Amino acid sequence: MPNLVRHAALALALTAALVLTGCGAEVTSPDRKNSGTGASGHYPVTVENCGQRKSYAKAPQRVVTNDVGITEIMFALGLEDHMAGFVMPDDKGDLDSVPWKGAYQRTTWLSKKTINKELVVDARADLVFAGWNYGFNEGEGFTPAELERVGIDTYLLSESCRNGRGKARGVMAPLDALYTDLRNLGRIFDVEDRAEALVATFRKQVAEAEATALKGADRPRVFLYDDGQDKPLTSGRYAGPHDIITRAGGDHVMKDLEDTWATVGWETVVERDPEVIVINDYGDVGAEQKRKFLKSYPPLANVSAIKNDRIVVLDYAELVESPRNPAAIASLAADLRGLRR
Known part of the structure; x- marks a missing residue:
């Protein structure tokens, strides 16, 4: 499957919210x-x-x-x-x-x-x-x-x-x-x-996105990758990505992590086998470099998201607490729906 990337719907949804x-x-x-x-x-x-x-x-x-x-x-x-x-x-x-x-x-x-x-x-x-x-x-x-x-x-x-x-x-x-x-x-x-x-x-806006989001067994397992190679920095249940992933129709694989942004081990990621990886795009190491690392890192070779090339990119400002969060939910919900077509 071709890579999934964030699309123009995010900007349109955010603009609509502000106009309203x-x-x-x-x-x-x-x-x-x-x-x-x-x-x-x-x-x-x-x-x-x-x-x-x-x-x-x-x-x-x-x-x-x-x-x-x-x-x-x-x-x-x-x-x-x-x-x-x-x-x-x-x-x-x-x-x-x-x-x-x-x-x-x-x-x-x-x-x-x-x-x-x-x-x-x-x-x-x-x-x-x-x-x-x-x-x-x-x-x-x-x-x-x-x-x-x-x-x-x-x-x-x-x-x-x-x-x-x-x-x-x-x-x-x-x-x-x-x-x-x-x-x-x-x-x-x-x-x-x-x-x-x-x-x-x-x-x-969130309610409308949730109404169209995947439900039940169709919800894919999703991992948020912020940065890091020895150990990944990711989102726990109290950082923005948890609600963005969950309300967009995904099953956040780190929902039991009682923190906001925290480091975990790659073995935990492999064990939980995410079907989709969301990349946080910011910093000197951009989304494409992060994607190349994930695709080439041997321990992840058999993870479903890597095998099936299911990688979504969202901007930093969409994932930290900000007025962009609701539009990010709508955008990700559309991406996740695309996985099941």
């Missing part, structure tokens, strides 16, 4: 300039973020975001006017073809390297929106506690919440994490109507 809500690249609601001023008596507000209650006396005005999914959550809510800028490597795909092209152009790209305290202090940030292993890292000395010491507030990506077992991450289903962050940020920035419109549209 009136959010995204060009937010034209009349209260845009006034949102977050506190004039409506909206403040103070309190939200729960990764198990902690956080209060805001007003909407942050100089937010620094880290990475593409986090940045696009802000853009999807039309909050680029509240941003000092974003930090992101330039290996996360084509940003000119996304619905938020205008928001990217209007917002300062602060760095293509690692986010750090000096950078956000220089940007005069009043809030940093990042996550554990999405910028925050004790080894680098960049943590919410360290920023609090210099008077900068933080909001943690819900996908990255630690669950109390060491540094393992994940406290809720991946799509619930996306909806939680949209609603929390809607309250923090006094744009709750926009947040609810996005959540409603995303839920509808």
Whole structure:
């Protein structure tokens, strides 16, 4: 069977979702300039973020975001006017073809390297929106506690919440994490109507994809390959790919992995014999190089996905928590249906 690749339906579905809500690249609601001023008596507000209650006396005005999914959550809510800028490597795909092209152009790209305290202090940030292993890292000395010491507030990506077992991450289903962050940020920035419109549209989009997805015994076993040759980095049940695979009609072979992104052994992959492999496309080692490795790696020679050349490619921004997740479900559902024809 020829290789399966992501197709134009993904972009079309995502664009349709944004048009339905009136959010995204060009937010034209009349209260845009006034949102977050506190004039409506909206403040103070309190939200729960990764198990902690956080209060805001007003909407942050100089937010620094880290990475593409986090940045696009802000853009999807039309909050680029509240941003000092974003930090992101330039290996996360084509940003000119996304619905938020205008928001990217209007917002300062602060760095293509690692986010750090000096950078956000220089940007005069009043809030940093990042996550554990999405910028925050004790080894680098960049943590919410360290920023609090210099008077900068933080909001943690819900996908990255630690669950109390060491540094393992994940406290809720991946799509619930996306909806939680949209609603929390809607309250923090006094744009709750926009947040609810996005959540409603995303839920509808996911439901429509699930209605056409493979069911029962037709569901193929699916493995997410992020990177790594000695041992593969993959998705557990709390990272975006779990809900994307499952709701698209696949059986996620690492659904018992109680973490978000984690390393496993190749012997586990061989034992679970995935019928489809989804490649996460990003970084210096692109999808084609990853595909060639998988096809040539001797221990995988008898794995069904390799024998039958059933490999799907999705972009990084579709697989981490982001507004692209629902459209990725629709795209993958179409690919998986194609396997059974």
